[in-house]
Amino acid sequence: MSAIEIRDLGKSFGAVRAVDGVSFTVEPGTITGYLGPNGAGKTTTLRCLLGLVTADSGTALVNDRRYVELPHPLTEVGAVLEATNFHPGRTALNHLRVICAAAGLPPERAAEALEQVGLGEVAGKRVMTFSLGMRQRLALATALVGHPRVFILDEPANGLDPAGIQWLRGFLRHLAHERGAAVLVSSHVLAEVEQIVDNVVIIAKGRLVRQGSLAELVSNGDTAIRVRAADPGELVPALERAGATVVQSDGVLRVTGLDAERIGRIALDERVVLTEVSQERSDLQHVFLELTGEGETS
Amino acid sequence: MRLIRAELLKLTTTRLWWVMLAVTIAYALLQLGITIGFAGVTGGQPGAPAIPGRDTAPFQELMWGLGASGAVFPMILGVVMMTAEYRYQTITSTFLTTPRRERVVAGKLGAGVVVGLVFGLVVLALTAVAVVITVPLAGGELSFTGSTARIVVGTLAVLMLYTLFGIGIGALIRNQLGAIVAAVAWVFVIEAIVSAIPALRPVGRWTPGGAATALTNSGVDLGLGTDWLLPAWAGGVVLLGYALVFAAVASATTLRRDIT
Numbered sequence: 165m166s167a168i169e170i171r172d173l174g175k176s177f178g179a180v181r182a183v184d185g186v187s188f189t190v191e192p193g194t195i196t197g198y199l200g201p202n203g204a205g206k207t208t209t210l211r212c213l214l215g216l217v218t219a220d221s222g223t224a225l226v227n228d229r230r231y232v233e234l235p236h237p238l239t240e241v242g243a244v245l246e247a248t249n250f251h252p253g254r255t256a257l258n259h260l261r262v263i264c265a266a267a268g269l270p271p272e273r274a275a276e277a278l279e280q281v282g283l284g285e286v287a288g289k290r291v292m293t294f295s296l297g298m299r300q301r302l303a304l305a306t307a308l309v310g311h312p313r314v315f316i317l318d319e320p321a322n323g324l325d326p327a328g329i330q331w332l333r334g335f336l337r338h339l340a341h342e343r344g345a346a347v348l349v350s351s352h353v354l355a356e357v358e359q360i361v362d363n364v365v366i367i368a369k370g371r372l373v374r375q376g377s378l379a380e381l382v383s384n385g386d387t388a389i390r391v392r393a394a395d396p397g398e399l400v401p402a403l404e405r406a407g408a409t410v411v412q413s414d415g416v417l418r419v420t421g422l423d424a425e426r427i428g429r430i431a432l433d434e435r436v437v438l439t440e441v442s443q444e445r446s447d448l449q450h451v452f453l454e455l456t457g458e459g460e461t462s
Numbered sequence: 463m464r465l466i467r468a469e470l471l472k473l474t475t476t477r478l479w480w481v482m483l484a485v486t487i488a489y490a491l492l493q494l495g496i497t498i499g500f501a502g503v504t505g506g507q508p509g510a511p512a513i514p515g516r517d518t519a520p521f522q523e524l525m526w527g528l529g530a531s532g533a534v535f536p537m538i539l540g541v542v543m544m545t546a547e548y549r550y551q552t553i554t555s556t557f558l559t560t561p562r563r564e565r566v567v568a569g570k571l572g573a574g575v576v577v578g579l580v581f582g583l584v585v586l587a588l589t590a591v592a593v594v595i596t597v598p599l600a601g602g603e604l605s606f607t608g609s610t611a612r613i614v615v616g617t618l619a620v621l622m623l624y625t626l627f628g629i630g631i632g633a634l635i636r637n638q639l640g641a642i643v644a645a646v647a648w649v650f651v652i653e654a655i656v657s658a659i660p661a662l663r664p665v666g667r668w669t670p671g672g673a674a675t676a677l678t679n680s681g682v683d684l685g686l687g688t689d690w691l692l693p694a695w696a697g698g699v700v701l702l703g704y705a706l707v708f709a710a711v712a713s714a715t716t717l718r719r720d721i722t
């Protein structure tokens with residue numbers, strides 16, 4: 165049983181096709197990064213999954229049920245969403261007490277969850293005094309109160325400082341890899357989640373562009389090594405004799421089939437000065453950058 | 463039940479409820495004061511005084527029914543109980559916790575009953591104090607008749623039902639300012655017009671204000687007549703009907719909208 169299953173999901177806002185036939189699953193014990201540029205449809209997908217937005221077509225299930233059919237949703241799913249907010253005049257602790265009361269959870273969970281996200285000391289402060297990062301932590305505490313095993317997080321790193329992001333990464337890893345939770349985390353910044361995700365789903369303009377395990381996507385095909393040399397004319401035949409495939413453009417050699425050390429030794433033997441040896445960007449980064457319009461114009 | 467508790471907790475963890483209660487108390491004191499001040503005073507023309515004398519039984523009945531006119535304040539609180547969720551975007555976590563949206567409204571209506579009763583009891587307590595002090599001072603005899611009891615219950619009902627009415631309007635009109643303006647305009651403008659024009663009275667008795675007047679009708683005619691009103695119980699049913707119809711229509715329309 166997949167913890168999250170999205171099948172042929174579609175949603176339009178007027179003429180805008182926000183989500184267009186997206187399908188993917190998230191398994192327990194794994195972290196899936198849901199990536200795409202601004203306006204790709206990430207938030208819309210997650211809100212459909214959580215029953216906040218009604219999909220036009222397809223299904224979005226959590227633990228094999230639609231979210232609205234879950235008898236005790238907070239004990240199964242923890243969610244952090246953009247454009248969620250808190251009553252400015254209510255304290256952090258009271259915000260969580262209200263949620264515990266409505267969800268039928270024991271009231272002491274409120275304080276515990278605040279401790280868990282490092283807000284224990286400001287539990288009695290009104291939310292209006294909170295910084296963006298503190299609000300984000302409070303949102304995370306809201307997701308944790310029910311001890312759920314499925315997490316749906318929309319850009320959870322927004323507003324967090326580097327230490328906070330580091331903490332969040334460790335925390336999500338702990339949830340998925342030690343407690344067996346299924347985590348779906350969206351981001352428009354690959355670097356933010358690249359270090360923690362097991363699987364990646366990339367969408368752009370509402371359509372699924374690529375999905376698979378991180379390992380799969382990164383090792384997709386041989387990664388090339390970029391080489392610049394003072395005298396490429398002599399180097400290329402030598403590399404090819406050693407079994408490499410070399411593609412030359414604008415004085416840059418894209419070498420596949422040899423690692424950097426071998427290339428260096430061959431250059432030494434041929435007495436050619438190398439001015440650059442670098443690993444090409446992984447396929448994942450390539451795809452993502454092209455989608456976000458930041459790809460190299462080569 | 464737990465949703466009602468959660469809604470009451472939402473109210474008591476923010477400040478608005480006691481601001482509204484303070485305003486309601488101030489308004490009740492003002493009304494009691496004016497009524498006491500002008501009791502038995504004869505106008506320019508000869509004839510019976512507009513407000514019965516302090517020593518009379520009708521004066522006491524009139525006093526007991528005054529609280530109902532402060533119902534506009536718990537009504538506004540009712541509106542805000544609903545619209546604040548959209549205004550502060552707390553609706554997302556509310557619906558994540560309780561994805562069956564009509565249950566959220568039901569919980570708020572349940573909490574509204576409690577809120578309305580609390581407001582009603584406070585206003586009635588103030589009235590009791592005012593009556594118990596003024597009537598003996600004027601040499602009258604305190605009386606608490608069946609019709610007084612009916613007015614007291616009616617006042618409680620009006621404050622409670624107006625709170626629900628507010629929640630219903632808030633569910634229907636998500637915009638806070640829009641909903642408050644609509645509710646207040648209804649109570650003060652439309653109601654006033656309808657009850658002032660005799661020809662509109664057949665309509666007027668079916669309006670929330672007409673229904674509320676039926677509930678607290680003391681039989682003292684303050685110039686607008688009383689015989690056009692519905693019976694008290696029917697007034698209560700009509701008011702409750704407004705709240706429930708609004709909430710039901712909202713559940714089928716506004717409430718279903720996407721939360722983005």
Ligand SMILES: Nc1ncnc2c1ncn2[C@@H]1O[C@H](COP(=O)(O)OP(=O)(O)OP(=O)(O)O)[C@@H](O)[C@H]1O
Pocket residue numbers: 177178180181182200201202203204205206207208209352722
């Ligand atoms: N309530 C709405 N009304 C109209 N259009 C909307 C609404 N919500 C989203 N859209 C549109 O749907 C598309 C997808 O938006 P969505 O918020 O899902 O993107 P996203 O991937 O979350 O982007 P971001 O990275 O900026 O958060 C966008 O074109 C957006 O303009």
Ligand SMILES: [Mg+2]
Pocket residue numbers: 206207208246318
């Ligand atoms: Mg988004």
